[in-house]
Amino acid sequence: MSTTRLSWRECAIALLGDPTAVIAIGGLRIVGDPNLDGPGPYGYLTKTAGPAVDEDRVGPVDLVPVSHEAHADALDERGRVFAKTAPMMLIGAAKRLRPPADGLFPWASHALPRRDGGGGLTVTAVPAVHGPEDGERDGDGTVHWEVTGFGLSGGSMRPGEVRRPATGAGQPQRHTAAVLGAGVVVPARYDGWAHFSEGVPEIGHAFYETGPSSATDRQGADMPLVRIDLIRGRRPDELRAIADATHRALVDVLHIPERDRFQLITEHDADHVIALDAGLGFARTDRLVLIQIFTQSGRTTEVKQRVFRAVAEQLEHLGIGGEDVFVSMVENGPQDWSFGFGRAQYTEGALPVPGR
The missing domain is CATH 3.30.429.10 (Macrophage Migration Inhibitory Factor)
Incomplete structure (x- = not known):
């Protein structure tokens, strides 16, 4: 695990490990779905790798959005503790978390001021699919568990410019990226857990098939x-x-x-x-x-x-x-x-x- 403290960037996305992403934008630092426990068995799931850096190295955080907290591969014990130290935590489907968490229904929004003077940053809860689209759905119409994605917009950003709308394999993410017109896609859910069957090559290949408008930030189709x-x-x-x-x-x-x-x-x-x-x-x-x-x-x-x-x-x-x-x-x-x-x-x- 690295002991280097994460540096501030004007606009960047860093992956700490599946599924945790650190987003720096508008002078703010956002950490999504903090999953910070070490490798090992967690019920019926097995974690094969811990985060790239310890939570103490992440630095000050302004917002922690949580897609759901039902499974160990989303919000874990150290992640819960970390999330509750942030000034604000936004939750979609999670039911059991307490303040400072603020729950958002689908398409509801929350605004917070940007630190760079660029106006406000709007965080919008968007529906997401937790697993394959053809997976078996429960009585509420969800797959495995209800999850929520989050879109960021505001100031000089285009609506939906940074968005985490879905979890799952490369093909569903590819279709989501096509709908959003995304130019760059940063996959965050593909490594670190024994139950994942698709890695960077599979995800890269899925996006490569859609043409240059959608591509992963890691090479899935380079020329060796x-x-x-x-x-x-x-x-x-x-x-x-x-x-x-x-x-x-x-x-x-x-x-x-x-x-x-x-x-x-x-x-x-x-x-x-x-x-x-x-x-x-x-x-x-x-x-x-x-x-x-x-x-x-x-x-x-x-x-x-x-x-x-x-x-x-x-x-x-x-x-x-x-x-x-x-x-x-x-x-x-x-x-x-x-x-x-x-x-x-x-x-x-x-x-x-x-x-x-």
Whole structure:
């Protein structure tokens, strides 16, 4: 856990961990759905990762909106204590919290003054869906439990410019973003709990299908450059099979388009390749394959682990054992790419930056 205190920003969104987001806007700091307990079992739910920073590092907070408090993966015990220290807490469906909480019915609003002199900030409660749209509904017409989203508007902001209207998987969020005309979507519910089945690649792929008007802030469709180094002696069809298997693993895990394929295959004499076991206690053979994947930053540790496993599994089908599969992911930014003519196409705007 980081000990760095969150710095003030004019307009920014930071994720502390699922589902907690810190929004800085209009000189105000807003912390949504504070979930601050450490990892471990919580009833029938299991938390796999705690918050990125301790609540003491968040700093002064002006508002805490709470979508619901029925489940441990929304508002937990430390989150409750933290929320009640804020000057104002807005609740949608929650029933059991006490002052300073202020309950809002759907489409009701609450105004608070902006600290930057830009007028007032209006917080509007909006209906939300807690789970898949086709999920089983209770007598009140809700899925799992009633939840509420919150929209922020006011001053120089367009109505609904910052909004957290829904929870759930990538496809429902994609449709919501399309309705709102959102240019940037920051997913907050995809990691940190064992019951989540969709991560950044799935969410990114869902938004990528809608076109450039909706995109995640993390890359779900960038163009990796892959270097494949191996010991000389394989036939051309064997080299192509290794390249195909590597690309297939990236398409399956990262959901990149099939034609986003950039690979360099280099053969070396055996005495020009030194790749020991790092003390892990296994021996490599002359079937060794070293793979470097250059990709834009934003992948989670879990996604990277899935990439490693997928590459190893694909190469195993070609008779290459796990001891001979070395994979490294190297992250960079859009300013680090040129696709030709000495131009930085991402920076110049000739190509849309994936995830923006």
